[in-house]
Amino acid sequence: MTTRVGIVSGLFILAAITLLARCPAASSRTPSSDEGVFSGIDLGVRVGTVFAQHTGTEERDSEYEVASRWRIGTTMGIFAYWPVTKRFGLQQGVTYAQKGSYQKIDVRILEVPTRLDVTYEMDYLEIPVLMRLSWLQWERSEVYSLTGTALSLRIHDRYRLAGQIDDGQQVVPVQADADMAEVDLFDYSFVHGLGWGFTAWKLRLLIEYRFTIGWNSLAMPTYAYVPFGNDQILVENEPVPLKNQLHSVTVGIRF
Numbered sequence: 001m002t003t004r005v006g007i008v009s010g011l012f013i014l015a016a017i018t019l020l021a022r023c024p025a026a027s028s029r030t031p032s033s034d035e036g037v038f039s040g041i042d043l044g045v046r047v048g049t050v051f052a053q054h055t056g057t058e059e060r061d062s063e064y065e066v067a068s069r070w071r072i073g074t075t076m077g078i079f080a081y082w083p084v085t086k087r088f089g090l091q092q093g094v095t096y097a098q099k100g101s102y103q104k105i106d107v108r109i110l111e112v113p114t115r116l117d118v119t120y121e122m123d124y125l126e127i128p129v130l131m132r133l134s135w136l137q138w139e140r141s142e143v144y145s146l147t148g149t150a151l152s153l154r155i156h157d158r159y160r161l162a163g164q165i166d167d168g169q170q171v172v173p174v175q176a177d178a179d180m181a182e183v184d185l186f187d188y189s190f191v192h193g194l195g196w197g198f199t200a201w202k203l204r205l206l207i208e209y210r211f212t213i214g215w216n217s218l219a220m221p222t223y224a225y226v227p228f229g230n231d232q233i234l235v236e237n238e239p240v241p242l243k244n245q246l247h248s249v250t251v252g253i254r255f
Contacts, residue, residue, distance in 0.1 A: 040083070046095070046208065047076040048250030054101040054120065054242035056217060065106040066240060071121070073098025075248050087134040091146065095126040097212075099244050105222055107237055116163035116174070120220060122244070123156040128191050140204075146193035150212065152244075154185050161224050174224040174235070182221065187244055189214045197254070206252040217241040 052071045079093030103118040130148035161176035193210035219239035225232040 042081045042254045044079050044081070044206065044252050044254040045077070046079065046093075046206070046250040046252035048074070048208075048248055050075045050097055050099070051247040052097075052099040052101060053245045054103065054220065055213075055245045056241070056243035066242075067104040068242075069102040069104075071098070071100040071102060073100075073123075075250060077126070079252075081132065081254070087137070089132050091128075091130045091132045091148075093128055095128060095150075096123070097126055097152075097246065097248070098123050099246055101242075103240075105240065107222060112165050112167045114163055114165050114174070116161055116222065116224065118222065119158070119160040120180070121156070121158040121160075122154055122180070124152040124187065124244075125155050126150045126152045126189075130191060130193075140199035142197045144195050144197065146191065146195065146208070146210065148191050150189045150191050152187040152189060154180075154183075154187065157183070159221050161222070163224065165226070172226055174226050176221075176224050178221075180221060183218050184216070187214050187218065188216050189244065189246075204254040206250075206254060208248075208250050208252065210246075210248045210250070212244070212246040212248070214243040214245070217243050 050073045052073060053068050055068065075095060075097040077093050077095030077097075079091055079095075081089055081091045083089040098121075100120040100122045103116075103120065105116045105118055107114055107116060128148060128150035130146045132144055132146050134142045134144040136143040157180040159176065159178050159180050161174070163174045165172040165174060189212045191210060191212050193208055195206055195208040197204065197206050199205070218241070220242050222237040222240055224235050224237070226235055227233075
């Protein structure tokens, strides 16, 4: 948690520094008639809500079945936009995003069919590199699309599991609560999105929707601990191969 707070605080400090440095140049810039809707190299900030899920389960001889639910979280970040033409440009940024999911996993533990309630909380620092194409432009507004890729570094994670083994004669609880150090630290994703940029109250505002899906599967843990007297027995189930999936809706400002 301390690491996550430090990263998020660092993002806002960096955004404030860059924006203060940018203000004099922005105020002295005079767009010409042949420049794009938002001319020059711009900086911006974004904040919004994410709907995260895991998907892409690979079949492993019907070893388990998985049903996934959304994890609703937050995202925020800073970005820079480089126009190449009036309608096309490149956008790069640094984004904090909460990912993960809530799972119901049917698996066999000690040869007994068992349903497990599993929580995967995974927070990432993303570096997206995107191509931005403006489809419609009028006055100081535009509708645009975003396409590209992102490299993500996991900065916080938590794995929680709860369930019961019921063989018809005895009910035995199973549980787990740990980090996910065994899961790949990096994640690689495709990013697609649609946005609306407009001017209001003398501010250049953005509303964006983005869909992000990982191209690599992550070996998500399903191990559990079973009480045995005063001790606990570790039951090591096979990891579930899942991919990060994210829908995000954000608002932002360009400077």
